[in-house]
Amino acid sequence: SDRILSATLFVIWEIxxxxxxxxxxxxxxxxxxxxxxxxxxxxxxxxDYLETMKVFNxxxxxGEPLMRKDIYDIIDYASQKRxxxxxxxxxxxxxxxxxxxxxxTNIFNVQVSIDGxxxxxxxxxxxxxxxxxxxxxxKLLRDASYDVSISSTVTKQNMSEIPRIIDMAxxxxxxxxxxxxxxxxxxxxxxxDKLVLTPQDTKDFTYMMIEKxxxxxx
Numbered sequence: 124s125d126r127i128l129s130a131t132l133f134v135i136w137e138i139x140x141x142x143x144x145x146x147x148x149x150x151x152x153x154x155x156x157x158x159x160x161x162x163x164x165x166x167x168x169x170x171d172y173l174e175t176m177k178v179f180n181x182x183x184x185x186g187e188p189l190m191r192k193d194i195y196d197i198i199d200y201a202s203q204k205r206x207x208x209x210x211x212x213x214x215x216x217x218x219x220x221x222x223x224x225x226x227x228t229n230i231f232n233v234q235v236s237i238d239g240x241x242x243x244x245x246x247x248x249x250x251x252x253x254x255x256x257x258x259x260x261x262k263l264l265r266d267a268s269y270d271v272s273i274s275s276t277v278t279k280q281n282m283s284e285i286p287r288i289i290d291m292a293x294x295x296x297x298x299x300x301x302x303x304x305x306x307x308x309x310x311x312x313x314x315x316d317k318l319v320l321t322p323q324d325t326k327d328f329t330y331m332m333i334e335k336x337x338x339x340x341x
Contacts, residue, residue: 130177133209138166138183138197141190144213145249148238148276148318149310153186163193167200174204184211195224202229209234211274214260215253222267232270235261237288239281247281261295272299278318282328286335293339302332 139160142153161169173181181201188194189212201208207229214235235257238247244254264271273292275285285302292300304325307315320328 130179132178133180133182134173134178135182135184135211136169137185138188138194139186139191142185142187142213143190143215144187144253145310146213146238147247147249147310147314148278148305151186151309153309156186156190163196166193166197170197170201170204170206173206178206180207180209182209182211187213187216189216189221198225198228198230202227207231212236212260213248213253214257217256217260217263219263222263226267230269232272233264234272234274235264236275237273237291238276238278239284240287240291243281243284247276247278258295261297265296271297272301273297275300275302276305277302277320277328278305279320279324280318282320282324282331285328286331289335289339 137151139156140151140153141156142149145154170181183194183198188210191197198208209232210225210230211234217233217235237254237257238244239254241254244257245251248254261271261273273288275281275288277285289300304320305318307319
C-alpha cells in the first residue's frame with residue numbers, strides 16, 4: 124500500500140514583514156512590520172494549533188525574524204513542543220549574545236542567505252558590509268555547533284558567482300547549500316528585467332550545477 128505521511132512535514136512561517144535590509148529580489152517587499160502581524164499570544168495559539176496538527180518542522184522566516192521584539196518568547200514557546208525549528212536569516216543580526224540566547228532552544232538548523240561574493244551580495248541586499256556580517260554569522264553559528272546551510276537566490280546578476288559561493292561554503296565547512304530561482308514577486312517585480320533568468324540562462328545554470336556537483340560530490 125502507499126505510504127502516507129501522518130502530518131504536514133514542515134511549515135514556513137513568515138513571522139514578520141520587518142527587515143533590516145532592502146533586497147532587490149525580496150518576495151515580500153520586507154522592510155516595515157505589517158499592521159496585522161500576529162500578537163505574541165496569537166503566535167503562541169498558532170503554535171498550539173500546529174502542534175495539534177502534528178507538524179514536524181517549523182521554518183521561521185520573514186522579513187528578518189530576529190527583528191521581532193518577541194521572537195525569543197515565540198522560539199522559547201515553540202521549543203516546549205515537539206517541533207524542530209529552523210531559522211532563516213540574512214545573518215546581519217547574529218552575534219554571540221544572540222547565540223547565547225538561542226542556546227537552550229530547539230533551533231538546530233540556521234539558513235543564511237548569500238547572494239554573491241562581496242560587493243555583489245551587498246548590492247543585492249542594499250547595504251554595504253552585509254556580506255562580511257553574513258560570513259561572520261556563519262562562522263559564529265558553525266563554531267557554536269549549529270547545522271548551518273547557505274541559500275542563494277539565482278538571478279541574471281549573480282548566476283556566474285554561484286560556483287564560487289559553493290567553494291566558499293565548502294571552505295567554511297557548511298553542511299548544505301541550496302539555490303532558488305528568482306521569482307518576480309514583491310519588490311522583485313520592479314527588478315524583473317535586471318534579475319530574471321531567460322530560458323537559456325536557466326539551462327546554462329542547470330548544466331553548470333550538474334558539473335559542479337560532479338566536481339564537489341555531495
